[in-house]
Amino acid sequence: MVIWMRSLTRSSRKNKPANWKRQIFEMTETWTVKKLLNWSETHLKEKGIDAPRSDIEVMLAEILQTGRMGVYLNYDKILTPAELSRYKEFILRRRENEPVQYIIGKAFFYGRTFAVHKGCFIPRFSSEALIDVFLKKKKEEGIGTSIIEIGGGSGCIGLTLALERDDIMVDIIERSPEASALIRKNMKAHGLAERATLIEGDFFTLSPQKSYDAVICNPPYIVPGDPHLEAQVRDFEPAEALYGGSDGLDFYRRLKDKLSVWAKGSWIFLEIGYNQAKAVQEIFQPAEVEIEKDLSGVQRVAYFYRP
Incomplete structure (x- = not known):
């Protein structure tokens, strides 16, 4: 397990407004992959998540059932309501600092994918x-x-x-x-x-x-x-x-x-x-x-x- 990783500023879990879960992108809008990628990066940074781009790519790749490169190859794809709904839940969890591996239920190690979930130590690149x-x-x-x-x-x-x-x-x-x-x-x-x-x-x-x-x-x-x-x-x-x-x-x-x-x-x-x-x-x-x-x-x- 590696412990010398970059520090994160923990997002506050206190004094949240009652509608905090609704303070996120509007489901009624048209959202392309590119638009959602850029919005998500700004949103997570505002919530104190440091350098979130790679996590966003992983979450979008899971939604689209593709690889991270596929996220960029589908830049102009419009997400369906079902895809948006699932992605919204991902973002809500990630902005609370939950590891992206738990969110998507898998981790990548030595070029392969392994199932993970809460209660299990997450594989590290190190x-x-x-x-x-x-x-x-x-x-x-x-x-x-x-x-x-x-x-x-x-x-x-x-x-x-x-x-x-x-x-x-x-x-x-x-x-x-x-x-x-x-x-x-x-x-x-x-x-x-x-x-x-x-x-x-x-x-x-x-x-x-x-x-x-x-x-x-x-x-x-x-x-x-x-x-x-x-x-x-x-x-x-x-x-x-x-x-x-x-x-x-x-x-x-x-x-x-x-x-x-x-x-x-x-x-x-x-x-x-x-x-x-x-x-x-x-x-x-x-x-x-x-x-x-x-x-x-x-x-x-x-x-x-x-x-």
């Missing part, structure tokens, strides 16, 4: 570094094909590994019933029922039923009160998927104690916070923990081999 680093090390070190992901959320990380390499078999541990339902949905949508297995339960109380060649995880690592955390993350995403204790490192400490059971002769790949590389290296001593940066140049992945 987490794609976990995929890149794993695939690189798999090739360099000859890492085997049996993988376990801890805390799957939507399942996007483990399922992406299986989609990228057709020899990989992945088990995904998830304790949240809401997230588990999403993982099943995404497994089915991507045709991975034969190569992906959901294990429902708490990793820290379970015992492995087999050995694994690699353990991969994007744990909760945010420090409560971190000033870099966006309001849309803080107010909508599940706290247990975000916060890692007073210093953000609780999960890593607990994980170290469990590796003797889960990781014998295994590679470990972990996402880390932007300022946690040194601390994570110290936690897993005497292992030689290597650090890789994401595409934004932020130290994002810690990995090591545990004999």
Whole structure:
């Protein structure tokens, strides 16, 4: 999970006029895609949503059942009343800082689409570094094909590994019933029922039923009160998927104690916070923990081999 994102000014939810939901575009007007795109950008900026253009493109693409490029290819299309009504609901939710992924019910990760909804951690672009680093090390070190992901959320990380390499078999541990339902949905949508297995339960109380060649995880690592955390993350995403204790490192400490059971002769790949590389290296001593940066140049992945 990435936490050094741009700050948003939270739109006020107090002292709203009784007709606040009607203070939006008139449904009786003729609205082209271009007109609605430009109006929406101005409207969301006025409501304190920073740089909303990409979110608007995603919402319009969902309404029009096209890609973001298709939004511009349909610039002069007049939206139907049904399309306008649905889009109005999207805008009302987005201006309250609700993440666009929850609004449209999907998130994009490593070039693919995964179902998401409230109660599930939203996949981040920064987490794609976990995929890149794993695939690189798999090739360099000859890492085997049996993988376990801890805390799957939507399942996007483990399922992406299986989609990228057709020899990989992945088990995904998830304790949240809401997230588990999403993982099943995404497994089915991507045709991975034969190569992906959901294990429902708490990793820290379970015992492995087999050995694994690699353990991969994007744990909760945010420090409560971190000033870099966006309001849309803080107010909508599940706290247990975000916060890692007073210093953000609780999960890593607990994980170290469990590796003797889960990781014998295994590679470990972990996402880390932007300022946690040194601390994570110290936690897993005497292992030689290597650090890789994401595409934004932020130290994002810690990995090591545990004999």
